[in-house]
Structure formats: structure tokens, C-alpha cells
Amino acid sequence: MEQEILKVENLSFEYPDTPVLRDVNFTLYKGDFLGIIGENGAGKSTLIKIILKLLPFSKGRITLFGEDLAKFRDNYRIGYVSQKANSFNSRFPATVKEVVMANLYGRKGFLSRFTRADEDKMRAALAKVGMEGYENKLIGSLSGGQQQRIFIARALISEPELLLMDEPTVGVDARSVELITDIISKLNERGMTIIMTNHDTPSLVRAADKLLIFCEHGNGEFVRRRDLTMEQINDIFAGKRVHHHA
């Protein structure tokens, strides 16, 4: 039987005076790749933050790895690349190695020390995003696309089973978009469950096998990627409402 990773039932959410999500429903199984698409302000980041417990929700039910979200504590099983990941101060004196290894905290816990094995994990994570050899570079000295790959590596170092990425290609050049698309597809092929939001790069969701489309009303339409043609997906990104029949 397929392992259920994430189940969202009848989820609604509003900021004071701003209703955002309405009655969202979907279930993800191990190895699924979900693309969340919709225009700016549709509620994509909001949904991600709710799943990460950064925002409290009152209506609905979320189950992570078979456990109620409120009770879920195994943070290391989830990786996250924020939409604002590379908005840190570019003069911050930290190396790639220091940034990536910091996220081992979830595995190691309070007051623990880093070991040789941890450094190997760091190198393995960098290799997964094609950034081996950059460990001693200052993070602020890298290009936007390289920084984004470092932040993906940081998420990967705790060996998560579910990876959430909020607009991982925002503000990076075309070459990096290709590289990042590749990285994500490879991770997914190796069995990692992935959730990725996007509002402007149809090619990114080509590899997704499920889509959650936010058009109007914030309720999100949950469809299988293969039920839509690439043309229809392009139309959604262009802001055209698509009526499809599954």
C-alpha cells in the first residue's frame, strides 16, 4: 500500500479581513510531486506556511506522516526552501559549509557537536545540487542561482522525506532554472515527496504529477498533471481560466 505523507482536509484560512484559502482538499503519497500554481497573492505561500506550522489555522484538518499536524514533532523529516531564502544580508560572514551544516540541528538536537560524518553529509548535500567544492566560499559571494542551490542543499542535509519549496526559481537566471528543475526531478525520481509553488515558470511543473491550481475563490483545484496538456498549463500561467474534464 502506498504510504500517505500529507493529507489536507477542508482547510480554510483567512488573515484578518482577507480570506485566502477556502475548503482546500488533497492527499499526497510517497514519491508524489505536487505543483501549486496560481497568480501572485493566490495563497500559495500561505498554504506552505500552514503546513510548516508557521501560521495557525482554525478550520480543517492536516495530517503529516499519519500524525495530526499539531502533534507532529519530527521536524527533520520536512525540508523547506523559503521564497525569501536568499534575502539574508549579503555581507553576513558565513561560509557555504556553515550555512548548510546548521540545518543538521533537527537531527542532532540541543548542545550536540558536529562530527566528521556530519561534514560528509554536508558534502553529499552539496553534490546533490552540483555545488561540490564551494564549501569554503562566503555565501554572500555566490550568484542568486547558486545561493538558491545552497539553500536546497541546506534543506536536503537533514535527509527529509518531504521537501517544500516556495518559488525556488524566483529571481534566478534561465540556466539556474534548468539546473534547479533537474535537481528537483532527480530527487523526486529517487522517491522524495515534493511540494513546489510557482507562478511564472510553466516548465518547472512539467515534471509534477499532481497540481493544485488556485484560480478564484481560493479553494484550489486538485488535478493530475497528465490530465492537462502543456498548452492548458501555459494558459493557466497566462491567467486564463481553464475548464478541463478529467
Add this chain to the structure above:
Amino acid sequence: MPEIFAYAFMRRAFLAAALIAVIAPCMGMPLVLKRLSAIGDAASHSALAGIALGLLIHINPILGAVAFSIAAVLGIEGLRKVFGGYSEIAPVVVMSAGIGLTAVLSGFIQGGSANLSGFLFGSIVAISDFEMCLTIGLCAVVIVVTLLLYKELFFVTFDEEAARLSGMPVGAVNFVIMILTAVTVSVASRIVGALMISSLLVIPVAAAMMIAKSYKQTMILSVVFAEIFTMSGLFASYYLDLSSGGTIVLIGVVFLIAAAALTAKRRR
């Protein structure tokens, strides 16, 4: 042995200063990198109010300083939430309260404010046994906690949201940073002076950031620089009969400007 070390009080002053030069940049790192440098100023000016009260009611001024600067950093944390996105207002409010309270209390101190001025600008005076123990004990606590929480402090400083998501008790780590900052400025007020201590938190870190190639190097270099400033400052203030805190800080500023000029030249 140089003449300067023949005096027991000078040996004590050097030991205390050497310890302070370790803890000041350790606490300066998270403050500078989180853009919270103003908190050091607010805490030290509030410490001054505690010193004034201590002199007034005859309890050890450094104990008074610790109590008041801890109250100050807790007050700042509370106020930061009130002001939300404009949280930099909070330390300014607390600092105003600290200065105001100091001014009012100093009016009641016998012998006027002469007693207090040593704590404003720092002085090499006889440090009592009790104060020496207090200084060594508090510095040891700050050093040990900084080393034990090294990776926690780094993560919270670099990316608080990611630290929280990894399961780290970010609130507790921030609380520790605040309390240790309060302790640091209080301990330093005797020799470096309450008006000078925030410079000793910031300047060594700022200088180290120009050269260092990692977070770890920044930390090590900033301690080395702080030692250079305080040791040379104490020598100069002894032989030239200058205010110890003022001399230490001025050496730091000159060093920082020189380092800035050198790195600017190298970049060109």
C-alpha cells in the same frame, strides 16, 4: 617585570579587561549580525541607572547594573512586539528611560556625580575581591554558554525562521543572548565604562567582518582584536594618565578606520 604589573590593582585590572575582551565580541556577534547593535547601548545606559542606585543605597554597583540591564533587555523584548515592523524604536525608548533614571538618581548620591563618572568612562581603580570574583564568575558563564551554544547562536543569527523549523527553541536562544548581553555590559562598566561598552561589542566584530572568511574566523578575530584594543588601551591609559575606557575605544576606532582603508585599497 614592567613597573605597571608591580601593582596588584593593575594586575587585577588587566585580568578583568582580558576577560571582558573575550565576552564583549562574543555577544557583539549576534547583536551586530542581527542588526540589534542598539540593544547594547540601551542595556549599558540602563546599567548606569543600576550603578547609580547601587551607589545610593550602598549595594555593589555591578550587582545593581546586572539587575537593571536585565530588566532593560526584557523590557526591550516586550516593546519590540508592540512596535512590530518598527521594532528599532524599542531600544531607544529603554535607553531614554535608563539615562533619565540615571540623571535623577545621581542627584541624590552623596559626593555628587563624581563617583558615577568613573563608571561612565571607565577607570582603573582598585577592584575589590568581591568584584573580582563576580567578574570572573560572570565572564566564565558567558564564555561557557557561548561555546556550548555555538551552533544554536549561529543558526538563530543567520536565519531565525529556518532555525525554528529545524525544531530549535529559538525564543529560548534569543532570551539567552539578551541576558548574556546584559551581564556583559554590566561587568564591563567598571573598567571600560558604561558609555563605552557598546563600542567594545561592535567595533571588534565590525573590524573582523572586513577580513574574516567565515563565521568562526569572525568570532576568533573579533576576540583577538578586542584583546589588542583593551590591553594596549590599558597600557596607554596608565602611562599617559588617560581614561581607560576612552583610550580603549579610541584605539578601536582608529584600528577600524585603518582596516577599512586597507580593505578598500585592496579591493581596488
